[in-house]
Amino acid sequence: MCGIFGYTGHKEAQNLIIQGLKQLEYRGYDSSGLAIQNGTHAICVEKTHGKIKNLEEILKKTPLKGRTAIGHTRWATHGIPSRENAHPHLDNHEQIAVVHNGIIENHFDLKETLESEGVRFRSETDTEVIVHLVAKYYKGNLENAVRRALKDLKGTYAVAVICSSEPGKIVAARMDSPLVVGIGKTENFLASDVSAFLEHTNRVIFLENQEIVSLTDNAVKITDIAGRAVSREPVKINWDPAQAKKGGFEHFMLKEIFEQPSILSAIYKERVNGLKVHFDELKITASKLKSIKRIVIIACGTAYHAGLVGKYIFEEFTKFPVWVDTSSEFRYRDPKVGKDTLVIAISQSGETADTLAGLREAKKKGALTISICNVLGSTIARESQGVIYTHAGPEIAVASTKAYTAQLMILYLMAIYFDQIFKTLSLGQSRVLLKALSHVPALMQEVLDMYKKEEKEWAANAHDFNVRYHEGLERYFSADPAGRKRSPNGFFLYLGRNINYPNALEGALKLKEISYIPAEGYPAGEMKHGPIALIDENPWVICIAPKSKTYDKMFSNIQEIKARNGIIVPIVTRGDTQIHKVKPLYVVEIPEVEEIFSPLVTILPLQLIAYCIAKEFGEDIDQPRNLAKSVTVE
Numbered sequence: 001m002c003g004i005f006g007y008t009g010h011k012e013a014q015n016l017i018i019q020g021l022k023q024l025e026y027r028g029y030d031s032s033g034l035a036i037q038n039g040t041h042a043i044c045v046e047k048t049h050g051k052i053k054n055l056e057e058i059l060k061k062t063p064l065k066g067r068t069a070i071g072h073t074r075w076a077t078h079g080i081p082s083r084e085n086a087h088p089h090l091d092n093h094e095q096i097a098v099v100h101n102g103i104i105e106n107h108f109d110l111k112e113t114l115e116s117e118g119v120r121f122r123s124e125t126d127t128e129v130i131v132h133l134v135a136k137y138y139k140g141n142l143e144n145a146v147r148r149a150l151k152d153l154k155g156t157y158a159v160a161v162i163c164s165s166e167p168g169k170i171v172a173a174r175m176d177s178p179l180v181v182g183i184g185k186t187e188n189f190l191a192s193d194v195s196a197f198l199e200h201t202n203r204v205i206f207l208e209n210q211e212i213v214s215l216t217d218n219a220v221k222i223t224d225i226a227g228r229a230v231s232r233e234p235v236k237i238n239w240d241p242a243q244a245k246k247g248g249f250e251h252f253m254l255k256e257i258f259e260q261p262s263i264l265s266a267i268y269k270e271r272v273n274g275l276k277v278h279f280d281e282l283k284i285t286a287s288k289l290k291s292i293k294r295i296v297i298i299a300c301g302t303a304y305h306a307g308l309v310g311k312y313i314f315e316e317f318t319k320f321p322v323w324v325d326t327s328s329e330f331r332y333r334d335p336k337v338g339k340d341t342l343v344i345a346i347s348q349s350g351e352t353a354d355t356l357a358g359l360r361e362a363k364k365k366g367a368l369t370i371s372i373c374n375v376l377g378s379t380i381a382r383e384s385q386g387v388i389y390t391h392a393g394p395e396i397a398v399a400s401t402k403a404y405t406a407q408l409m410i411l412y413l414m415a416i417y418f419d420q421i422f423k424t425l426s427l428g429q430s431r432v433l434l435k436a437l438s439h440v441p442a443l444m445q446e447v448l449d450m451y452k453k454e455e456k457e458w459a460a461n462a463h464d465f466n467v468r469y470h471e472g473l474e475r476y477f478s479a480d481p482a483g484r485k486r487s488p489n490g491f492f493l494y495l496g497r498n499i500n501y502p503n504a505l506e507g508a509l510k511l512k513e514i515s516y517i518p519a520e521g522y523p524a525g526e527m528k529h530g531p532i533a534l535i536d537e538n539p540w541v542i543c544i545a546p547k548s549k550t551y552d553k554m555f556s557n558i559q560e561i562k563a564r565n566g567i568i569v570p571i572v573t574r575g576d577t578q579i580h581k582v583k584p585l586y587v588v589e590i591p592e593v594e595e596i597f598s599p600l601v602t603i604l605p606l607q608l609i610a611y612c613i614a615k616e617f618g619e620d621i622d623q624p625r626n627l628a629k630s631v632t633v634e
């Protein structure tokens with residue numbers, strides 16, 4: 001996810017662009033740049049690696065004049081963070097500049113064609129193909145050249161373009177990446193979200209997919225991909241700038257929870273072509289992969305839970321035995337890995353010290369290493385022999401949500417990719433799985449839509465927990481010490497079975513890390529081996545019980561808890577009538593989903609329960625105490 005910003009009007013553009021990009025820095029911050037049309041209408045570009053303040057420093061020394069400009073703050077997806085890969089990108093004649101947010105899936109083919117026509121590329125990015133296509137089709141009308149170039153693109157884009165032959169004009173377009181126009185007085189703005197220009201105007205037009213906008217200081221013209229005029233009245237935004245950064249959500253965590261369906265859908269589109277899975281950045285050949293006999297997954301925290309789900313996935317789709325380890329344990333054992341082992345290191349940040357150490361240990365022992373990372377060019381990504389990026393965009397909230405489901409999506413696709421190499425499943429089975437997987441983001445969206453509709457009830461239930469929690473503590477501490485036979489109130493048990501067991505761990509982690517309430521995840525089959533001793537009217541037991549081959553066993557566990565007056569909150573498949581026999585306190589229903597893919601759906605209520613309780617308790621949800629987004633120390 002990157003941030004793009006554009007200005008054309010009566011003011012000097014440079015500082016407006018810098019301020020706008022700073023408002024968008026949460027969308028990406030590994031490099032930034034801007035292109036300005038100066039008085040002679042030539043295009044001047046300044047860009048640099050690192051945060052926006054680096055760009056600001058450069059421009060303080062050599063300011064750029066001009067009243068039409070586009071800017072970009074980058075979250076690298078293709079091409080490591082560097083000055084060459086930073087946006088804007090120029091055509092070979094330096095007459096046209098482009099900034100882009102999104103992923104051009106067919107950029108390899110387009111680059112090949114353009115190079116065969118004599119175009120010289122300067123960067124490793126997918127974006128650069130856009131500026132060369134616009135230059136190729138430019139015949140004196142920028143809007144038409146952009147429209148024609150877009151027809152060659154496959155993928156997602158929010159793109160803004162300026163041209164030295166058309167001073168004062170910005171042409172922009174979007175497809176599955178946000179783009180919004182800000183309407184000013186003798187000035188107009190363009191950005192990835194309203195926070196970038198909200199201090200200047202709150203009259204905005206949200207562009208729709210395949211719409212093209214042409215901006216000058218006093219005109220905004222929208223057309224569709226066929227060139228037909230589109231009329232759209234501006235709307236008034238009443239957000240404060242801080243809220244606008246979160247897209248109108250109260251916290252980044254909730255925003256990132258809601259981003260999950262679109263991110264997973266984008267991952268699927270980028271990685272699956274005609275029901276065939278591909279990982280262009282994975283520089284490991286099929287023959288190399290054929291040398292492995294087993295798989296070891298190492299990670300920490302949420303990424304470790306994703307690895308646990310990965311075990312079920314790989315053992316279901318391939319013939320490989322899989323073992324999963326926390327990186328901090330793996331690195332201090334003498335792990336028996338070697339040339340026949342593939343070690344997969346999962347890390348959102350790509351900088352977690354223990355996972356990096358585990359990766360180095362595995363390489364030292366001769367294992368083949370692949371990492372699944374979100375941050376392009378991160379240390380773990382660079383040091384593993386192969387890397388697959390999740391492209392989930394920057395995850396700002398410390399509590400990981402979208403990175404987790406993006407990791408799971410990559411693991412599903414990776415297992416099917418392996419299967420395409422090792423032919424464990426038939427082609428037909430692999431296609432059926434891919435088709436079912438392609439529908440999962442829509443099922444996730446149904447859960448989020450349900451939450452949006454019932455948001456008030458969820459908040460009321462969280463308040464109800466808060467009241468019971470404090471009443472329980474009162475009861476516990478007011479009883480005479482001899483009478484304290486009860487478990488202290490207000491802790492949570494999360495139970496799951498089979499492929500949903502790791503989500504029990506992940507749901508417990510979400511709750512404890514943002515609300516500081518004790519919570520423990522357990523395989524439900526373990527209840528009778530100890531944890532059931534904790535059950536009385538105090539603990540809250542979240543039971544992950546979707547329709548599955550272990551549902552009956554899960555239902556027996558629920559009845560055992562009920563028999564001891566435990567408070568039960570089951571997550572069940574819509575239409576489950578049996579669950580009401582135990583009269584649970586609340587029931588969360590999810591749409592029916594294939595069991596193997598159910599963790600992608602059952603995790604949503606678990607994330608939302610943690611969010612609602614932490615909000616009820618007034619905690620600092622995005623930056624919980626004692627935690628850091630990336631644990632780069634041991």
Ligand code: AGP
Nearest residue numbers: 301302303347348349352399400
């Ligand atoms: C998850 O909500 C936590 N923030 C934490 O457990 C995190 O998953 C863990 O530190 C691993 O981080 P990584 O994915 O960046 O390696």
